[in-house]
Amino acid sequence: MAEPESLRDRAIQRGISVQRFNRGLLRRIAERENEKLFKAIEKRIKLAIRAARRRGPLVATERNQTVQQRLNVVSRITRNRLNQEAGEIYDEVLELAKQERDRQEAMLIAVLGVKIKHITDAEVERLVDRHFNGAMLGQWLRHLATQTDEKIRRKVQAGLSADEEDEVIAARVTDDRRSVFSETKAAIAAIASSATLSSVSRVQQAAWLKTDGQIDRYMWTAILDHRTCPTCMALDGKVFDVGRGPIPTAHLLCRCVAIPLLAGSEPPEVTSYSEWLTDQPESIQNDILGETKARLFRSGKFEIDEFVDNKGTPLSLDEMRGLDPDLMA
């Protein structure tokens, strides 16, 4: 029988390499965005604005018609390019999920000596394309294309109606910060990142479910440092039945991993976030929790998981007041 230590080490090492994959994926997406994805759209938007200008002296309806026609071209390109990007992201995430399947199957043989029923490619696909914020991964990205397209139209038309400079209108769509493009880029990164991390988690759960109960629980493990968020602090060290509890990722850029536990075994002894935080100097505690919450934490009357509600959302200071009015005075 394997040492629980080895399951833990493997899970943490794998977590690190999945994070590395994730960073690589985000870099590849950013490169595609800069090289072709948004370049083509930007070019068409500028053409649309310029065409509208040339029509300037004509009656408003004619100018409007020209803009509409040009914006239809922008729409087509935006949807095409973003859907193409969605396909590339999906393929990469699916590839990683298949790797995770192979890795889990090999690990279960090596560590437990159990051979599990193979998780088919079709099953992996279903696990990857599962609900993500209420929609399938593919749907979500198509929705993003539609949303981006509508925003572009609104900004261009509003800018033309207000008779703004061409560059000013274009910048609202294409600038690096606070523009339509920057919002879409942030959304793509968030979707890709969540899809990567949660697909890996789902494949793990699916593999453990096939062990006939030999792996029956898992332990949520957070990386312990100042970047750990209250949600993950609260989940850290908690044990759930396989297939029944929350699975990483808890939020954007979550670095948590699920550590499989053998039936009948005790969860590995690890420093909990609470213990780690207790050992930190006051200044660090204040930094992480905020001064008021840090004071509550130091009072020793609360566990770290009392700082979030039952959905893992951090409590506001007002909600905290309800916990102990004296401490907040």
Ligand SMILES: [Zn+2]
């Ligand atoms: Zn986390």
